[in-house]
Amino acid sequence: MATQILMPALSPTMTEGKLARWLKNIGDDVRPGDVIAEIETDKATMELEAVEQGKLARILVTEGTEGVPVNTPIAVLSVNGESFAAAPILAAPVISAPVPAAQAIAPAAAALAEDKDWGPTAPTTVRDALRDAMALEMRADKDVFLIGEEVAQYQGAYKISQGLLDEFGPKRVIDTPITEHGFTGMAVGAALNGLKPIVEFMTFNFSMQAMDQIINSAAKTLYMSGGQMGCPIVFRGPNGAASRVAAQHSQCYASWFAHVPGLKVVSPWSAADAKGLLRSAIRDPNPVIFLENEILYGQTFDCPTDPDFTVPIGKAKVERSGTHVTIVAFSLMVGVALKAAEMLAAQGIEAEVINLRSLRPLDTDTVVASVKKTNRLVTVEEGWPFAGIGAEVAMRVIEHAFDWLDAPPVRIHGADVPLPYAVNLEKLALPHPEWVVDAVKKLI
Amino acid sequence: MAQAADTRKRGKTSGKASPPDIDRTQLLAAYRTMLLIRRFEEKAGQLYGMQLIGGFCHLYIGQEAVVTGMTMAINEGDEVVTSYRDHGHMLACGMEARGVMAELTGRAGGYSRGKGGSMHMFSKERHFFGGHGIVGAQVSIGNGLAFSNWYRGNDRVCLTYFGEGASNQGQVFESFNLAALMKLPTVFIIENNKYGMGTSVERASASHDLSKNGTPWGIASAQVDGMDVLAVKAAAEVAVAACRAGKGPYLLEAKTYRYRGHSMSDPARYRPREELQLMRSQHDCIDHARHQLEELGVDEAAFKAIDDEVKAIIQDAADFAQASPEPDPAELWTNVLVEG
Known part of the structure; x- marks a missing residue:
């Protein structure tokens, strides 16, 4: 041969x-x-x-x-010492033709569970709602555990995990050293092996230390393994500006994470959002980024008391109905948008306020349906404008409701600068209801 | 650092008889695994040359004794995680050559259905957790696999492999601290093949004895001749037993050598040809095992039978990897998220 x-x-x-x-x-x-x-x-x-x-x-x-x-x-x-003359020709290599791109964006998520009326409510802070959500899920599933800096003995840097160590013990409420890259990778490994970690970042600013493990390991392994190995994990903690903590501790990561296929990204506003979405996030078989807000932790909202209460991921909520303009916001900015809507109502303008709740998948249907009714769009976010959530929402409206728009969409957003410390400068950098009111009045 | 050749006591020119306690059956099995890995990698290199395999392709030729010896010391169910130089680890874990080769050619029959490639392959069934393309990332993940064993209270151990290049990554030291702090059942294996891509370990690590890198955290450790499969197996048994007994992590440094470049496109001009020739001719792990087996009385016919069997497996894998269809275009959109 x-x-x-x-x-x-x-x-x-x-x-x-x-x-x-x-x-x-x-x-x-x-x-x-x-x-x-x-x-x-x-x-x-x-x-x-x-x-x-x-x-x-x-x-x-x-x-x-x-x-x-x-x-x-x-x-x-x-090969075997035979005559040199006869040499078989190897089969020509198979050169594959490139597969044409079928779609630019992955198909929308499967039909989502609708919100339903959950009956009686009780006044609840966002802080307690988050704690209750974790406790309920940890009681229901022994594979769920909480890990992060100061979550156990200190009871949480922002007291979100208050009482959890007492109830669940040190094996399920785990203090880590200050080592985000290491403990995030460890949690991802545990999730690949079937456990369901909740990773608390003291603030999302520190998640940047662990970015590689979140994007390259948590988000991509299911795809890279051909569907064999998923990563059921929740990364949660306060996101965005708090108050006077300046540039390195005040940043919105919504756009960063929402960019990545393989992740789900949610950002609650009310206590009901916080409790219902966190329970859904913990149960979700995919990696979920859960962006909280420190300023909201102490705020009280009516929250359903039904022990089965959840909020579906991927479903926005119309917080206020209106006919003249659609204001789309998430997290703390929902409150800003609602305040603006009140001020506008006093001037005879009825704004519809949409609380996105989920950023990926984004509930395009709810936003588009609203804009088809109001014909105007204003987005409000705390983060920077360039390639931000507002840009994505506006583009989807342009794609799906261009002919219904009576004016170009407008983005309200944080100033395109690192957040300053001085009280007057910080105030100039973050959206206020007045900014929204002014934008709406220019549209109408 | 001392030349690897100086630290190794054995060699087929030593004239010493093999130790009497060598288990002939086990050594034959090890020989077969090492040969399977080498022939697989040679075939992969050939298919790369034919452009049937693309992108990055890191061959394990020369290092076969490390993963083979380590694997001999673990039980079914113990986890394994490694870097992008992963083909040998998968074969040693019992993953099929067909599925690995078909992944290299990017076909539907590959372990990741063509979506992962050389550096990103997994097998839940064989407890192989990748195949990671980012240098050092698998070390934190290995801690998580060990963590899950600790959490569940089973007696499983995780083998976490990385190169001496990765040993300088920050998250590796974070992982040493976490593993020691939590007494995680992890065996860290530094496969020191002397070069992180083109940079020699002397030019990259201020640490001159990488097995001591866990010392600040009290991590038990040993250094082993990674070109001697029985030496690796013996060291692995000590390490795995310590982990299984709940004593916390263990660090093994296996001194080894890769014969090929870092990846297929690396001409490896940064090291003298004599160094490679010396390792190949004097310290090759397969030659050494064969020599030991000859001393145990294994005859030519037995070697020929193993050669033929391995050759048939590799040929079958190469045929399968070329015959398997490309992934369906619809696969582009699957497995981004777990649906439902």
């Missing part, structure tokens, strides 16, 4: 090369691993090693030849 030795591709981009030198002569014995020739590629001179044992029977391309295309036969190896 004889086999052909082909001109090899020796880099991801090589299409041809120079056969610089033969290091074996016709008749020489060749063993696997022996260097038989030197090939010059576009990047370097590489050694060509034999893969099979045999005798070099024929040299088909003489040394010094340039521009030898990849896969050209360059020599013949006699």
Whole structure:
């Protein structure tokens, strides 16, 4: 038997090369691993090693030849010492045609569970709602645990995990050293092995230390494993500006995470959002980014008391009905939008306020239906404008309701600067209801 | 750092008889696994040359004794996680050569259905957790696998492999601290093949003995000749037993050598040819095991039978990897999220 030795591709981009030198002569014995020739590629001179044992029977391309295309036969190896003449031709390599891009954006999530009327409510702070959600899910599923800095003995840097250590013990409420990259990767590994971690970032500013594990490991492993290995994990903590903590501790990560396929991203406003969405996030088999807000922790809202209460991920909520303009917001900015709507109502303008709740998947249907009614769109977010959530919402409205718009969409957003410390400058950098009122009045 | 060759006591020129306690059956099995990995990698290199495999492709040739010896010391159910130089680890875990090779060619029959490639393959069934393309990321993840064993109260152990290049990553030291703090059942294995891409360990690590890198956290450790499969197995048994007994993590540094470049496009000009030739001719793990087996009386026919069997497996894998269809275009959109 004889086999052909082909001109090899020796880099991801090589299409041809120079056969610089033969290091074996016709008749020489060749063993696997022996260097038989030197090939010059576009990047370097590489050694060509034999893969099979045999005798070099024929040299088909003489040394010094340039521009030898990849896969050209360059020599013949006699494998069992038979005649050198007969050399079978190897099957031509299968070169695949590129698959045409079918869609620019992944198909929308499957039909979502609708919100329903959950009956009686009780006044609840966002802080307690978050704690209750975790406690309920930890009682129901022993694979759920909470891990992060100061979550156990300190009872949470913002007291979200108050009481959980007492109820669930140190095995399920776990204090970590200040080592975001390490404990986030550890939690991701635990999730790949079937546990359901809740990772608390003291604030999302520190998630940047762990960004690689969130994006490259948590979000992509299901896809890269062909569906074998999912990552049921929740990353939660306060996001965005608090008060006077300046640039490194005041940043909205909504747009960062919402960019990434493989993640779900939610951002509650009310106590009901917080409790219902966090329960859904913990139960979700995918990695969920749960963006809270420190300023909201102490605020009280009516929250359903039904023990089965949840809020579906991917469903926005119309917080206020109106006919003249649609204001779309999430997290703390829902409160700003509602305040603006009250001020507008006093001037005879009825605004519809949509609380997005989920940023990925985004409830395009609810926003578009509203704009088709009001014909005007204003988005409100605390983060920076460039490639922000407001830009995405506006683009979806343009794609799906262009002909219904009576005016260009307007974005209200944080100033495009690192957040300053001085009280007057900070006030100038973050959206206020007045900004929204002014924008709406210019539209109408 | 001392040259690897200086630290190794054995060699087929030593003339010493093999230790009497060598289990012939086990050593034969190890020989077969190492040969399977080497032939697989040689075939992968060949298919890369034919452009049937694209992108990055990191071959394990030379290092086969490390994963083979380590695997001999673990039980069914113990987890394994490693870097992008992962083909050998998957074969040692009992994953099928067909599925691994078909993933390399990007076909539907691959372990990740063609969506992961050389660096990103997994097998839940074989407890293999990747295949990670980011240097050092698998070390934190390995802690998580060990954590889940601790959480569930089982006696499983996780083998976490990384190279001496990765050993300088910040998250590796974070992981040493966490594993020691929580007494996680992890064996950290530094596969020191002397070069992180083109940078030698001497130019990258101020630490001259990487097995001592866990010392500040009190992590028990050992250094082992990674070109000697029985030496690796013996060291692995100590490490795994300590982890299984709840003593916390263990760090093994296996001194080894990769014969090929860092990846397919690396001409490896940063090291003298003599260094490679010396390792190949004097310290090759497969030659060494064969020599030991010969001393135990294994005859040519037995070696030939293993060679033939391995050759048939690899040929079948290569045929399958070329015959398997490309993924259906609809696969582009699947497995982004778990639906429902």
